[in-house]
Amino acid sequence: MNEFLSRFVYIMRSKVSEAYPNCNKETIDGMLAVIVQKVVLEMEKGSINDMLNLVKETQFQDFSQELWRAVWEVCNFIVEDMRKMRKREELKKHLQCEEVKEMCKFAQEVGIRGDMLKELRLKWAQEKMAETEFYRGLEQMREEENALSDEDVASSKDGSLQSEEGERVEGENAVGEETQSFVLPKRKGKIQYKIYGLDLSGPKWREVAERLEDAEKLIAPQETKEIEGKCKLVMDKMLSLSDDEDPYQLLVEWEELLEPARIDWLALLERLKEKNKPRLCFKVAELVLDKKSFEPNIRDFSKLIDAHAKEDRIADAERILGKMTEKGISPDILTYMTLVHMYSNSSNLDLAKQAFEDIRARGFQPDQRIYNSMIMAYIKAGLPKSGESLMREMEARDIRPTKQIYMELLRAFAQGGHVDGAQRIVNTMQFAGFQPDLESCSLLVEAYGHAGDPEQARNNYDYMIKAGHKPDDKCTASLLAAYEKKNLLDKALGLLLHLEREGYKLGTHTYAVLVDWLGRLQLVAEVEQVLSKIGSKEEVPFKVHVSLCDMYARARVREKALEALGIVEEKKEALSGEEFERVIHGLLAGGFVQEARRVHEGMQGQGFVSSDPLKVALMAAQAMPRQKPVVR
Structure with missing residues (x-):
C-alpha cells in the first residue's frame, strides 16, 4: 500500500x-x-x-x-x-535455482555458449516460474476449500438440517443460494514431456526410444560370457604379464577360445586396470581397438588418447589419433579439447594452436579449461602478450580467468622484464576482484628489477611493506639486481643496512646478487666476507660459483679459480650461453687459456653458438697466449 x-x-x-x-x-x-x-x-x-x-x-x-x-x-x-x-x-x-543451473551446466557440456545459452536459461526460468505459479494456485484453491469446509462444519453445529440418508444441507442453501464448487483447471492440448528444454512428447521420439532400446540390447548385453577351462588359463597368463612383455599372441588365443563381444572386451580391460599395470593395459587397449567384435567408436579412441595424454605419452596419443583417422572416424570436439591440453602441457605451441582453431572451425566456443591451456602454451613458448590477448578474449565472452592464469601471465612478464605487461595484469586483477598479495607485489618488483628501473622497483617494494606484506628473500634480491644494473652501490648498501636494523634476515638469493655485483667490481675481500654469511658450500647457489670463477680468474687467484671452475664444470648442463661466455672471458683475462678452451668446447658440445667478441678473444689468446686479453 x-x-x-x-x-x-x-x-x-x-x-x-x-x-x-x-x-x-x-x-x-x-x-x-x-x-x-x-x-x-x-x-x-x-x-x-x-x-x-x-x-x-x-x-x-x-x-x-x-x-x-x-x-x-x-x-x-x-x-x-x-x-x-x-x-x-x-x-x-x-x-538462480538449482534445476536451471543444472540445465545450463548440461548445455555447456554439449557445447552451447553465448547468446543461445542466455536465451535458453531465460526460457527455462520462465517455464519453472509458470510451474511454480500453477502449483501455488492449486495450493490456494485447497486452502480456500478447507476454509469453506470449516465454515460448513461450524454452520452445521449451529443448526443445519440433516436428511435421513445422512446428507447435510447448509443453511445458506435453504434460502436458495447455490454452493460453490472447486475443480482442478483443465489442461489445454496434449501433455508435454521436457528434458533440459527439449520437447520429447512428439511421435518421432517414441520411435527413437524404441530404436535406442534395441540398440542397447545389441551393444551392451546384461551379462558377460563365462570364462572357464583353457580360456581362463590364457587370461590368467595375460594378467600375469609384465609391462615390457607383448600380449598379442595371448590376446589372439583368448579371442579364438571365447569369441568375445564388446562387453567381454570391456571386462578384460577392467581386470587389467585392477592389476595396476598401466603400460600393459595401454598395449591391450590399443590391440582391442583393431578387433571387429569390440565395435570401437569415437569415444573409445578419444578415451585412450586422453589416457596417453595424461601420462605425457605424446607419440602414443598421436599414433592412436592416426589409427582413428585411418578408420574414417573424424575427431570430435572432445578429442580436440584433449589435444589442446596435451600439446599445451608438452609446450608444442603450433599443434596446440591447430587443435584450438579446429574447435572454432567446428562452430564450438572454447570453455575456460581450453583457454587456460592455450594461454599456458603461449607462456611456455615465451609469448605472454599472445596469452594476454587470449585472456582479453575470455573477458569479452564473460568467461572469468582464474587467479592462477593471472599469476602465470604476471610471472612471464616479470621474468622477461616487460613492466608494461606486468602492470596491466596487476591492474586487471584488481578490477577482477583479486587484491594484491605478497606474490603479485614481488613479481612486480622483479619485473622492474629485470628492466633495470630501480626507482619504480623501490616504490613497489615500499608499497608492499605499507600494505602489510613482508618482502621475502627473492623480492629483496630483485630490488638489489635493479640497483646493480644502474651500479647504485651506495643505495643498495643503504637498503641492506636499513633491513638489518629492522630485523630483516637476508637470504641466499640476496647474497648471491651481492656476490655477483662485488665480484664484477673485483672486491675479493668483500666477496669472501659476504660468503661467510651464506653458510656451507652446499647452500651456495650455483650462480654464485659462476661469479666466483670469473672473479678469482680475473684476480689471478689460481687455486680458488680452479676450485670454482671445477664446481662449474660438474654442473655445466645448468649453464646458459651467457654464463658460459662469462666464465670463458674471465679465464682468458686471468691467463687460464687452456681451461678457457676446454670450457669453450663444452659450450659448443651443448649447442651454444659463440659470440663475435668471444671468437676474437679466443683468437687473440691463441696468437698471444702470454698477453692478457682485452676484458669485455
Whole structure:
C-alpha cells in the first residue's frame, strides 16, 4: 500500500502541476491530499479495479469525470508496473535455482555458449516460474476449500438440517443460494514431456526410444560370457604379464577360445586396470581397438588418447589419433579439447594452436579449461602478450580467468622484464576482484628489477611493506639486481643496512646478487666476507660459483679459480650461453687459456653458438697466449 500511494502521489503531482501551472506548491499539495483521500476511500470499498466502469456509469459530484478517468489510468499503470516488477524479481530467483543451473551446466557440456545459452536459461526460468505459479494456485484453491469446509462444519453445529440418508444441507442453501464448487483447471492440448528444454512428447521420439532400446540390447548385453577351462588359463597368463612383455599372441588365443563381444572386451580391460599395470593395459587397449567384435567408436579412441595424454605419452596419443583417422572416424570436439591440453602441457605451441582453431572451425566456443591451456602454451613458448590477448578474449565472452592464469601471465612478464605487461595484469586483477598479495607485489618488483628501473622497483617494494606484506628473500634480491644494473652501490648498501636494523634476515638469493655485483667490481675481500654469511658450500647457489670463477680468474687467484671452475664444470648442463661466455672471458683475462678452451668446447658440445667478441678473444689468446686479453 505504501509503495502504491507513493507512486500515485509522484505521478499525480506532475499531472496536476501540468493542468494548473499557475498554482503554487501548497495548493498542489492540498489538491493531492483531497484526491488521495478519495482514492483511499474507493480502495477501502474494493472498487479500485472497477473504477473505469464507475466513471462511465456514475456521475461523481466531488470530481469531474475526466479527473476520475485520469486517476484510474494512473492507478491501473501503477498496479500493472508493480505486478511486472514482482514477476521480474521472481524470475531472478528462478534464474538462480538449482534445476536451471543444472540445465545450463548440461548445455555447456554439449557445447552451447553465448547468446543461445542466455536465451535458453531465460526460457527455462520462465517455464519453472509458470510451474511454480500453477502449483501455488492449486495450493490456494485447497486452502480456500478447507476454509469453506470449516465454515460448513461450524454452520452445521449451529443448526443445519440433516436428511435421513445422512446428507447435510447448509443453511445458506435453504434460502436458495447455490454452493460453490472447486475443480482442478483443465489442461489445454496434449501433455508435454521436457528434458533440459527439449520437447520429447512428439511421435518421432517414441520411435527413437524404441530404436535406442534395441540398440542397447545389441551393444551392451546384461551379462558377460563365462570364462572357464583353457580360456581362463590364457587370461590368467595375460594378467600375469609384465609391462615390457607383448600380449598379442595371448590376446589372439583368448579371442579364438571365447569369441568375445564388446562387453567381454570391456571386462578384460577392467581386470587389467585392477592389476595396476598401466603400460600393459595401454598395449591391450590399443590391440582391442583393431578387433571387429569390440565395435570401437569415437569415444573409445578419444578415451585412450586422453589416457596417453595424461601420462605425457605424446607419440602414443598421436599414433592412436592416426589409427582413428585411418578408420574414417573424424575427431570430435572432445578429442580436440584433449589435444589442446596435451600439446599445451608438452609446450608444442603450433599443434596446440591447430587443435584450438579446429574447435572454432567446428562452430564450438572454447570453455575456460581450453583457454587456460592455450594461454599456458603461449607462456611456455615465451609469448605472454599472445596469452594476454587470449585472456582479453575470455573477458569479452564473460568467461572469468582464474587467479592462477593471472599469476602465470604476471610471472612471464616479470621474468622477461616487460613492466608494461606486468602492470596491466596487476591492474586487471584488481578490477577482477583479486587484491594484491605478497606474490603479485614481488613479481612486480622483479619485473622492474629485470628492466633495470630501480626507482619504480623501490616504490613497489615500499608499497608492499605499507600494505602489510613482508618482502621475502627473492623480492629483496630483485630490488638489489635493479640497483646493480644502474651500479647504485651506495643505495643498495643503504637498503641492506636499513633491513638489518629492522630485523630483516637476508637470504641466499640476496647474497648471491651481492656476490655477483662485488665480484664484477673485483672486491675479493668483500666477496669472501659476504660468503661467510651464506653458510656451507652446499647452500651456495650455483650462480654464485659462476661469479666466483670469473672473479678469482680475473684476480689471478689460481687455486680458488680452479676450485670454482671445477664446481662449474660438474654442473655445466645448468649453464646458459651467457654464463658460459662469462666464465670463458674471465679465464682468458686471468691467463687460464687452456681451461678457457676446454670450457669453450663444452659450450659448443651443448649447442651454444659463440659470440663475435668471444671468437676474437679466443683468437687473440691463441696468437698471444702470454698477453692478457682485452676484458669485455
